Amino acid sequence: MAPREYGQYDGVTRALELIGERWALLIVRDLLVGPRRNGELAAGLPRIPTNILAARLKELQAAGIIRRAPRSRIIIYELTPFGRELEPIVLALGAWGFKALGDPREEQVITPDSMTMALRSAFQARVAADLPATAYAARVGSAELLIRVDGSSLDVARGDGPADLAFAAGPDIRRLLSGELAPDRAIATGVVEVLRGSGDLLGRFAETFHLAA
Template sequence: MAARNYGQYSGMTTALELVGERWALLIVRDLLVGPRRYTDLKAGLPRIPTNILSTRLRELQESGVLARAPLHHSVVYVLTDLGRQLEPIVLALGRWGLQVTNDPAEGDVITADSLTMDLYSAFRTDAASTLAATTYRLHVGDVDLAVSVDGATVHIAPWSSATAELELEVTPSIRSLIAGEVSPESAREQGIVRIAAGNPELLARFAATFSLASVAVPF
């Protein structure tokens, strides 16, 4: 099945042969958010050629990582139990990548699925478990998310009609706040974050909850 064979017998080489091809883990990342139709995956990965997307989906299905399932008179792709075992690996890679990534290049896009998984990657249960439950509304371009934190649990979904204690309009440079490179105050001064509604003091809580660095836990 694998397009690449490393000629070694080990768990690492087997894993790379199955999910190490270009685009494969990004497909898995988006499916970790939820079931997706072919068109959903293509929209979320706009630069992937259609033939490559079809090939990767076939390879991942043959390897048992994902499956096709009926949903509302359509067909969606879903992760199998084997595929969902990749979740901590994808989150760890996302957390590591957020530490070394730069500002987006021209033409780079942020999708709801990519931002959702970046936030899951940066979520700090140690900080969140000490803070009051909070719901944030996050706008980044066309992406509009509800981010609900309750103790050590976080749930992220497209915005519907939930009530948010803090509504933020942010640029892609929100990564610098998450990485601890700028303070919440500096993020506002630099235009990285704009508070559209809610209590401005809760921005410090957001920065403590979604962080790659040690952050002093606020109220």
């Protein structure tokens, strides 16, 4: 199916024609985290039909937003410079959508890439610049992330590793990020489980990552 046309001539209309089809912006979101193989994209978007993924990739390539690149006998997809210009837009859209997030439905999941982008949306670089360098090992749902903050620099990678604070949480971590729940209450109520390190560092995490509800 060809991408829809709206019959209007302006930048917003053209942007929607390029990335407004279903799943397209989520593919861009995941590629903002890093290059992905077809199977990795499918795993990160578990409800996307195979034919729709193929169609969206083809459309995004034709628009110059992504490209195929050979890497050690495999094909990966990555954003072009034009596609990477979408990063501040996607981060702002994530922060805006957070305000209307509400409670998760039973079938909804948190993926490593979606959580990575949520953390990038929530990152308060100016606040972090005045705090000591800190590493966090976070398990949010099934997503395991190693989060390193050093001044105004943020690095988020998949997996576990040495960290000043390791914690586990579910979707209710949004209550901590929004400021609805204080760090000590988040621990006391079981919203956040401290796995290792000092629970006091959860306050630093809450300062560093904040999204207004």
